[in-house]
Amino acid sequence: MAPERKKDFISVVIPCYNASRYIEDCLNGLIKQTYRQFEAIIVDDGSGDGSEEAVKRWMNEHSPFFPIVYLKLPRNVGFAGALTVGYFLSQGEYIAVHDADDISHPERFEKQLSFLHRHPHIALVGTNYAAFPDGHFEQKTPANWLAYGRDIRRVYAEGKHCICHGTIMFRGGVFDQLGGPTRRIHGAEDYEFIVKFLNAKLEVENLPDILYYYRSHPQQRSRQFYKKGGS
Template sequence: MKFQRIPNLASIVVGAYNASRHIEETLDSLIHQTYPFIEIVVVNDGSTDNTDLIIQQWVQKHRDHPVIRENRFVYHPLPYNIGFSGAFTTGYFLARGEFIATMAADDLSHPERIAKQVAFLQANTNFCLCGSGIACFVDGNFEQQFVTDFVKYGYENIAGIYLSGGHCVCHGALMMRGSLFDLLGGLERYPAGTETTTEDVYFITRYVLRGYSVENLPEILYYYRIYPEQRSQQGF
């Protein structure tokens, strides 16, 4: 039986591992999205710090918000750490929305991020995945942002980069159609011998190889936090 996704609902999946320092600020950036019909799915990947307590306190603080009150907040603590790909794929399976967005537990989303990505996918039915421009900031200095040349634009250009082993879409800024996940599945540990080096690169590459179009919106809708303990510096 085909899974019946909820039309127009945007599910935002957050994978969290030892994220107590930043998870509250991250969730605040999601609860203040201008797009009203969202679902927040948090997978606590066996954290050993007080991530669980911070999340529970955050839920209590926002208990009157429609996302909490209408049961559109899903919290799934895992009994032990299964890693980046497993945590996010677990969240994708829990997501009920027509659209699935991703979010790192230490980054921030622009208030209009979800609204603009949903609008793009609704207006461009030939696209199945959508990222955005990103700005980086050093932890504690949000106002001092800088933009790198990592993100590329134009679906043919993006496809060519992935087909040649490159990478140009920020996984945390990604939104995809839920039906595409239902068809092709989530993140996998990349097989030995491939040119890609991380699960999120291989994830997007698999979709591109099957002919699905990806675009990055030109607006800065995602803010990438830089600090020594983050996954890209230390591993997840």
């Protein structure tokens, strides 16, 4: 039986692996959100770099005003596994994804939630984003590989990708029905998760607004699989 989810509440799931240098920037961006009805769920995937200390230090300063759940896994289970753990912990009617090394625009949650309210047939919505080199937030470059509307389904049918995974917000009830991302396709978990929605005849969309800032740095996970510009 599916859990009862909190209406108009957002659960923000943040998989974290050796992100001690960036996690505080991520959380500082979340605390500035104009929409306040949300929780942050950080799933630490067995980090060994001081991520736990960074998160707990931030929590000690902000947690009385900011609902945050921190769970450190006893061993590294991988990106898809950490996400799925966070999805199981989520309470919200809506689930948002956030990479630990990125930053969200203050109006991200407000605009995505408003869009999903106005379009009840849409199950998942991403946003446009801008990439910036680590240490140079002012040097932001807008993405140019996303698609919108009917083009999204066509792009995925061609085996390509056009939604930035770190920007997505989706209805929690869909996770309760379909489950989380696969752990069988290393490096393409985000692609497969969107395809799972499309195969279930669910509608997905992107907002053209730049509501997310993608940090480019040598240790980021996506560099193992993609050229700069994709996520």
